[in-house]
Amino acid sequence: MSETLSTRDRLIANAARLFQERGYHGVGVAEILAASSAPKGSLYYHFPNGKADLALAAADWASVQLLHILDDAFADARDFQDGITTLCFKLAKLFDLSDHWRTCPISSILFEAPENVMFRDKTRTIFDDWIAAVAAKGREHGLEKSHADQLAEAIWITLQGAWNLARARKSADPIRKIPGLVFGA
Amino acid sequence: MSETLSTRDRLIANAARLFQERGYHGVGVAEILAASSAPKGSLYYHFPNGKADLALAAADWASVQLLHILDDAFADARDFQDGITTLCFKLAKLFDLSDHWRTCPISSILFEAPENVMFRDKTRTIFDDWIAAVAAKGREHGLEKSHADQLAEAIWITLQGAWNLARARKSADPIRKIPGLVFGA
Amino acid sequence: MSETLSTRDRLIANAARLFQERGYHGVGVAEILAASSAPKGSLYYHFPNGKADLALAAADWASVQLLHILDDAFADARDFQDGITTLCFKLAKLFDLSDHWRTCPISSILFEAPENVMFRDKTRTIFDDWIAAVAAKGREHGLEKSHADQLAEAIWITLQGAWNLARARKSADPIRKIPGLVFGA
Amino acid sequence: MSETLSTRDRLIANAARLFQERGYHGVGVAEILAASSAPKGSLYYHFPNGKADLALAAADWASVQLLHILDDAFADARDFQDGITTLCFKLAKLFDLSDHWRTCPISSILFEAPENVMFRDKTRTIFDDWIAAVAAKGREHGLEKSHADQLAEAIWITLQGAWNLARARKSADPIRKIPGLVFGA
DNA sequence: CATGAATGAGCGTTCATTCAT
DNA sequence: AATGAATGAACGCTCATTCAT
Numbered sequence: 002m003s004e005t006l007s008t009r010d011r012l013i014a015n016a017a018r019l020f021q022e023r024g025y026h027g028v029g030v031a032e033i034l035a036a037s038s039a040p041k042g043s044l045y046y047h048f049p050n051g052k053a054d055l056a057l058a059a060a061d062w063a064s065v066q067l068l069h070i071l072d073d074a075f076a077d078a079r080d081f082q083d084g085i086t087t088l089c090f091k092l093a094k095l096f097d098l099s100d101h102w103r104t105c106p107i108s109s110i111l112f113e114a115p116e117n118v119m120f121r122d123k124t125r126t127i128f129d130d131w132i133a134a135v136a137a138k139g140r141e142h143g144l145e146k147s148h149a150d151q152l153a154e155a156i157w158i159t160l161q162g163a164w165n166l167a168r169a170r171k172s173a174d175p176i177r178k179i180p181g182l183v184f185g186a
Numbered sequence: 187m188s189e190t191l192s193t194r195d196r197l198i199a200n201a202a203r204l205f206q207e208r209g210y211h212g213v214g215v216a217e218i219l220a221a222s223s224a225p226k227g228s229l230y231y232h233f234p235n236g237k238a239d240l241a242l243a244a245a246d247w248a249s250v251q252l253l254h255i256l257d258d259a260f261a262d263a264r265d266f267q268d269g270i271t272t273l274c275f276k277l278a279k280l281f282d283l284s285d286h287w288r289t290c291p292i293s294s295i296l297f298e299a300p301e302n303v304m305f306r307d308k309t310r311t312i313f314d315d316w317i318a319a320v321a322a323k324g325r326e327h328g329l330e331k332s333h334a335d336q337l338a339e340a341i342w343i344t345l346q347g348a349w350n351l352a353r354a355r356k357s358a359d360p361i362r363k364i365p366g367l368v369f370g371a
Numbered sequence: 372m373s374e375t376l377s378t379r380d381r382l383i384a385n386a387a388r389l390f391q392e393r394g395y396h397g398v399g400v401a402e403i404l405a406a407s408s409a410p411k412g413s414l415y416y417h418f419p420n421g422k423a424d425l426a427l428a429a430a431d432w433a434s435v436q437l438l439h440i441l442d443d444a445f446a447d448a449r450d451f452q453d454g455i456t457t458l459c460f461k462l463a464k465l466f467d468l469s470d471h472w473r474t475c476p477i478s479s480i481l482f483e484a485p486e487n488v489m490f491r492d493k494t495r496t497i498f499d500d501w502i503a504a505v506a507a508k509g510r511e512h513g514l515e516k517s518h519a520d521q522l523a524e525a526i527w528i529t530l531q532g533a534w535n536l537a538r539a540r541k542s543a544d545p546i547r548k549i550p551g552l553v554f555g556a
Numbered sequence: 557m558s559e560t561l562s563t564r565d566r567l568i569a570n571a572a573r574l575f576q577e578r579g580y581h582g583v584g585v586a587e588i589l590a591a592s593s594a595p596k597g598s599l600y601y602h603f604p605n606g607k608a609d610l611a612l613a614a615a616d617w618a619s620v621q622l623l624h625i626l627d628d629a630f631a632d633a634r635d636f637q638d639g640i641t642t643l644c645f646k647l648a649k650l651f652d653l654s655d656h657w658r659t660c661p662i663s664s665i666l667f668e669a670p671e672n673v674m675f676r677d678k679t680r681t682i683f684d685d686w687i688a689a690v691a692a693k694g695r696e697h698g699l700e701k702s703h704a705d706q707l708a709e710a711i712w713i714t715l716q717g718a719w720n721l722a723r724a725r726k727s728a729d730p731i732r733k734i735p736g737l738v739f740g741a
Numbered sequence: 742c743a744t745g746a747a748t749g750a751g752c753g754t755t756c757a758t759t760c761a762t
Numbered sequence: 763a764a765t766g767a768a769t770g771a772a773c774g775c776t777c778a779t780t781c782a783t
Contacts, residue, residue: 008743024298026211030778042744045779052778102301108350113209113298124354154351155367158360162347165293166339169310175343182340193768215753225769227755232767236753378764394668396581400757412765415758422757472671478720483579483668494724524721525737528730532717535663536709539680545713552710563747585774595748597776602746606775 009047011037017059017066021106022099024113025056056110057123063106064127068134081142081149085135085156086180092160093173101171104164132157156183194232196222202244202251206291207284209298210241241295242308248291249312253319255280266327270320270341271365277345278358286356289349317342340368379417381407387429387436391476392469394483395426426480427493433476434497438504440465451512455505455526456550462530463543471541474534502527526553564602566592572614572621576661577654579668580611611665612678618661619682623689625650636697636704640690640711641735647715648728656726659719687712710738 006014015036019028030044030052048054070091078084096103103109111124132153139149159182163175191199200221204213215229215237233239255276263269281288288294296309317338324334344367348360376384385406389398400414400422418424440461448454466473473479481494502523509519529552533545561569570591574583585599585607603609625646633639651658658664666679687708694704714737718730 023301024209024211026209027298029776031776040744041746042781043742046743105350112350112353113212121354121356125356128351128354158344158347158351158367160347161350162343162345165290165297165346166313166343168297169306169313171306171310182343214751216751226771227769228767230754231769393671394579394581396579397668399755401755410765411767412760413763416764475720482720482723483582491724491726495726498721498724524730528714528717528721528737530717531720532713532715535660535667535716536683536713538667539676539683541676541680552713584772586772596750597748598746600775601748 008037008039008043012039012044012047012055013058013062016055017063017106017110018103020056020059020110020113021063021103022109024109025052025111026113030055053114053117053120056114057119060107060110060123060127063110064130067106067131071131071134071138075138075141078138078142081139081144081152082180082184084138084142085183089160089176089179093167093176096164096167096173096176101173102168104168105161108161108164128157152183159183193222193224193228197224197229197232197240198243198247201240202248202291202295203288205241205244205298206248206288206294209294210237210296211298215240238299238302238305241299242304245292245295245308245312248295249315252291252316256316256319256323260323260326263323263327266324266329266337267365267369269323269327270368274345274361274364278352278361281349281352281358281361286358287353289353290346293346293349313342337368344368378407378409378413382409382414382417382425383428383432386425387433387476387480388473390426390429390480390483391433391473392479394479395422395481396483400425423484423487423490426484427489430477430480430493430497433480434500437476437501441501441504441508445508445511448508448512451509451514451522452550452554454508454512455553459530459546459549463537463546466534466537466543466546471543472538474538475531478531478534498527522553529553563592563594563598567594567599567602567610568613568617571610572618572661572665573658575611575614575665575668576618576658577664579664580607580666581668585610608669608672608675611669612674615662615665615678615682618665619685622661622686626686626689626693630693630696633693633697636694636699636707637735637739639693639697640738644715644731644734648722648731651719651722651728651731656728657723659723660716663716663719683712707738714738 012033016028016033019033019036022028031041033055034041034044044055045051048058071088074088074091075084078087107124107127111120114120132150135156136146136149136153139152140146144152156179159179160176163179166175167173197218201213201218204218204221207213216226218240219226219229229240230236233243256273259273259276260269263272292309292312296305296312299305317335320341321331321334321338324337325331329337341364344364345361348364351360352358382403386398386403389403389406392398401411403425404411404414414425415421418428441458444458444461445454448457477494477497481490484490502520505526506516506519506523509522510516514522526549529549530546533549536545537543567588571583571588574588574591577583586596588610589596589599599610600606603613626643629643629646630639633642662679662682666675666682669675687705690711691701691704691708694707695701699707711734714734715731718734721730722728
């Protein structure tokens with residue numbers, strides 16, 4: 002990650018990436034610190050509650066990244082289906098670039114953390130925010146609210162499942178086939 | 187778990203349950219041993235390669251459980267959609283009973299394990315076996331092969347995604363709504 | 372080792388070789404059993420006191436081997452110095468063949484064992500027996516008893532030291548230079 | 557060991573002594589930590605590669621001790637033989653004080669360690685350094701270089717072998733008789 | 742605002758041994 | 763005479779965290 006970022010931001014970005022690859026328990030704080038070129042004690046300066054705090058911040062950061070990708074996908078979209086198709090191809094490309102491994106950063110980070118009410122609540126919030134953002138894109142392209150909400154949730158569910166299958170098959174095909182599944186063949 | 191099971195089987199069943207709840211790295215072998223009333227060294231007698239071996243065996247065991255649930259769901263099914271609906275309600279009930287936490291045992295066990303070729307290969311095999319089993323049910327109820335295959339894969343993707351959303355929302359509703367998504371409202 | 376040996380003899384021969392390479396604590400009974408194609412429980416049938424018993428038997432066996440090499444070296448010896456020179460070249464060759472690692476089997480086995488009176492006593496007995504055997508060769512070739520005894524002890528001391536230096540230098544040269552040291556250049 | 561030493565130095569000194577007594581595999585890190593009044597994790601702070609790192613540091617430390625003993629022995633030496641005689645008597649006394657057990661610390665530490673290229677290389681380096689230091693003493697007392705080198709190597713070989721025999725016999729006599737062997741009776 | 746030395750509970754694993762058969 | 767399943771203490775090591783500076 003760029004050296005122009007602050008120590009705090011480097012910790013967050015590296016934590017997000019590493020957790021996405023190997024899960025909350027699969028990555029030690031020492032590895033995150035080393036990847037961020039941060040000294041041992043600095044984690045607890047920036048995140049007083051330690052690893053859990055950092056994971057929550059990393060999930061927030063990853064959520065913002067996902068919303069940026071959504072916005073980019075819809076920047077030149079002719080209609081809703083076109084925007085979603087672009088989105089899926091963007092996510093598929095990222096997946097291909099990650100050795101067919103990095104899937105949903107939120108699920109990767111938060112579902113593997115200790116069964117903690119704060120972790121689960123944040124997951125729900127981020128999921129719902131993303132679904133709402135997709136639904137908003139639908140309404141912007143003329144869909145009725147209830148239809149947009151339904152489609153957005155279906156897209157999110159399908160994306161989550163496609164990520165899992167793509168990871169198992171080492172292939173982004175399931176991600177690219179999402180529009181076909183959601184909008185009909 | 188029942189005391190009538192062998193030490194090996196108790197280890198597998200407890201490992202499957204605990205990994206499903208907190209992931210491969212989130213559960214220590216000491217906890218699995220304690221839950222199984224097995225002494226420390228017996229794990230390595232039954233599973234010479236240790237925790238990784240046990241996780242693979244637990245994934246196999248969980249896969250068999252999932253296939254049994256599928257068979258049960260189709261025992262009295264009028265048609266394919268009826269069988270899938272029963273299946274989803276059975277899975278939703280299990281999810282409710284687990285404090286809204288236990289989702290796909292295969293993903294829970296194998297995606298959180300070390301990024302190991304053997305783990306990913308087994309995930310793909312079990313996923314594909316399950317999809318093939320669902321497709322077979324489809325053909326038994328008169329569906330054409332290509333249609334059955336497509337539907338089975340769509341069902342699996344949707345189930346995986348619905349499990350994720352259900353866990354975030356502490357509600358089995360997404361699981362119960364799978365038939366509506368896959369077969370059309 | 373040959374399959375014609377009894378389980379007991381295979382255990383002894385493999386234990387002697389493995390202890391010689393990595394010391395008493397450096398080799399586990401499981402490895403000795405595996406190398407001997409012997410079942411897990413059979414060690415305690417043949418050696419009721421376990422690993423320590425086996426190590427004592429292995430040291431005895433190695434001692435007999437060393438005495439055989441001594442006899443071979445003196446079979447055609449013109450005089451005492453000639454016999455010792457042949458002996459050193461034989462030992463140097465064995466050392467070369469062992470990747471420059473296997474030195475005195477007795478020291479390797481017994482000095483690394485737990486500080487046990489039985490282990491130390493056996494070491495002394497085997498050392499003294501070997502020195503006495505060399506002294507006997509001296510007397511057979513006309514040396515006076517006191518001179519033969521002194522030379523034999525000097526040879527043994529020099530051989531032990533040369534083995535150490537040879538191991539550190541990955542070269543049998545120190546072993547081949549023993550006659551020059553003991554008999555004068 | 558003195559409480560005024562740093563944790564790191566206490567670890568090294570205790571490790572050197574314990575390894576010298578029972579070999580690399582014969583001493584557990586827990587015992588070294590306990591002897592050093594150091595907590596479990598501190599070993600890996602000071603020696604990131606753990607037990608192997610500590611053994612290498614202990615060998616270096618022991619090497620320095622041996623060179624100090626050499627310097628002390630030659631502080632008031634009339635000639636080379638006198639210095640070597642003093643050295644042997646000093647080493648014999650240390651051997652007597654150790655319950656006739658502690659011999660060459662370098663061999664004790666490094667030959668019993670895993671067959672690792674780094675361990676063997678360090679053994680050779682320390683051996684050669686010690687031989688060179690003895691040869692330097694010889695030249696300081698008027699010996700020609702080639703003669704000094706030969707004598708130094710012979711002294712080292714004889715010392716190693718004498719240590720082995722002394723240990724087996726529970727007697728420092730072989731160590732005290734080294735000058736007679738090397739310089740002629 | 743930042744650091745790195747220090748901590749001890751816990752990690753997955755290996756150990757020599759025992760025992761019922 | 764021989765076996766392999768079972769055992770739990772001990773192994774070397776990693777962990778997230780604390781704290782004095």
